[in-house]
Amino acid sequence: MSGAESVDGERSAADVDAGGAVDRSPVPDADVCVVGAGPAGALVADRLASDRDVVVLDAGPRFDPNNRLARQERAIRPSYDRPDVWGVGGARDAHENAGDRSYPLNHARVKGVGGSTLHWQGMVMRLHEDDFDSASERGVGADWPVDYADLRPYYAEAERELGVAGASDNPYAPPREEPHPMPPFEPSYSDSLFAEACESLGIDMHSVPNARNSEPYEGRSPCVGYGTCQPVCPSGAKYDATVHVERAEEKGATVIDRAPVERLEHDGDDRMTAAVYATPDGERHRQEAEAFVVAAGGVETPRLLLLSASDRYPDGLANGSGHVGEFFMDHLFAGAGGTLDEETRQNHVGFYTSACDQFYDEADEEQAPFKLEFFNYAGPSPVEMALAGDDWGDALVDRLRDGYGNHVAMGGLVEQLPDADSRVTLADDRTDDRGNPVPRIEWSVDDRALDTIERANEIQVAILEELGADVEWIAGPDATGPAYHHMGTTRMSDDPGAGVVDADCRTHDLTNCWIASSSVFPTSGAMNPTLTIAALALRVGDDVADWLGDDS
């Protein structure tokens, strides 16, 4: 099927396969029910599917892999907005903003088999050791009830599962025992320009781990340079969670798409008994299981718990602490860019190859951890420019030559502190396509984060000026935005009064319910979260397996 608009029919077309209507009925005698088929849910399902009957329910559709090029066309063509690429938006995905800052939720997620990794960029770093001990080491935030050493073997395993290309040249990264599963991507031409400037300023550059194949990996293609990684990789070189969904299905797991869970039920013994989900035919079903893993992302996970309030849990399921939905955090973007009087060769690929973690562990009470990134996609992409102008012919080519060729830019991510008032709740009177209250986001950002953005900007501008660039834009404290990492909303703590899940990511209140998500992060660090999500998900898988073993 060709043409960007041709994928519109997918939601209905996908419903009938060669054998007739898709069966979305519950699986009898399931051991494990996983809610959400993003990387967290997919990794848990894959981990358990060999030995257990696993069913995965996802709110969104199963996307046809043959439509990826049409989605790429959507990514390039101006008449489509980013959420249109994966069909996000509309009544299903309605939400409300009520905080200091507006949060663009539907730019920040994908619903469907594969979850938000369909859209993600695929940068995968480990958190630093001190990120797990922010209160003790930096005097702010909270300590995690687990530390780096607990996660270290799971990080290594997560890197193998996702397929990470990386090197061991980063002196600031936490200790690792083995090389990455794939060699790193070579530095870009523009990295070599930055390298000179950084050297004269005494700033270190190093490689950066990518969940993207630098060589063929487990049957998937190496990167072929489409350059549209975010929002879609047509070659499959960028990891996405369909990899683990497919593996889980091969091992016997059942994956039901377009099955939003509306409510989780429990019995009088604090055991979860069923996930109640809707199907496109308007029916509702109950999926029963021995164990449940909620992996619906950092916003829908707390929402689902809040929607599942009962007489026993009037403030929301698993919300004895009162903290479900609180401490909503994202990483803040800090950036700067401009132009040089020479060619910089941008937009050949859609990922970056060099970074700087040198300042990360300077973090203390006043300064947040932050990292710096050297972009390979600064400035406009000529093909996108070509489609949005009132010119063509020779005039257009002149405009493209003028606009493309000599941009440079740097980005960076900054930690924000957990704050109970930054939170996800249920909207009072706005409902989604099924009549359930939509998530209401109140997002606020602390001064330490805003000050640190300025500090990051200073370094970025110093590097750009050393490079001889005309600095044309700075994304500072006023222009910052979220990096689309939803964290903190079901925080982890040993103390049932201070957190929603324990150190094993099991809810304090319900004996057979785990949460696999960045929603369990007590603090966020400044590293992209998904490798840590994956490591925790693998650990949840082991814990559920142990528990089921003990239980039977």
Next chain:
Amino acid sequence: MELTRRDAAAALAAIGATGGVALGVRRTADRRGGGPGGEQADPAWDGEGLPGDEAVRTAMTAVAEAVYPGAVSGVDAFVGAFLDGRLDGSPHCEGIRAAVAEVESAARSWYDAPVADLPPADRDELLRELGADTAEEDPDGTTAERVRYYVVNELLLALYSSPTGGELVGIENPQGHAGGAESYQRGPR
């Protein structure tokens, strides 16, 4: 700069119609036998109703000559091969056909001739009179917006996501083209 078959294949690969490439090879071979004059006009279509594939090719090539820069050659074969992949019976293909019908109908009523018979300046003028220059593309929009989407931007997308089109601007591996994971490492030539 010469647009090649590789460019057309690359443009198709960029936007999801790889199935047409093999077909394109066959068609081009046929065409070579028939000589370049073979597609000047499509005798089967009189401007009424919807144009057939050949008439769509003729009109699109004529528009491409207006919206592509003077520096490129090989437009005819490039557009033909590209459309071999795009005219695949999909809803998108029917959108192209319908938009071409509107361009042709305007050409015939304002200039008394099919677009392929207009001198280059008139083709340019025709597209501007249709409003395709200032319109933002929209597959469900007004005539101007649909002509922009299915005709003008269709052709610009094909050109600028191909290696030769990219090279015109200084990027031999433009977005949408699977040009490998080495070009980003190379310095300017």
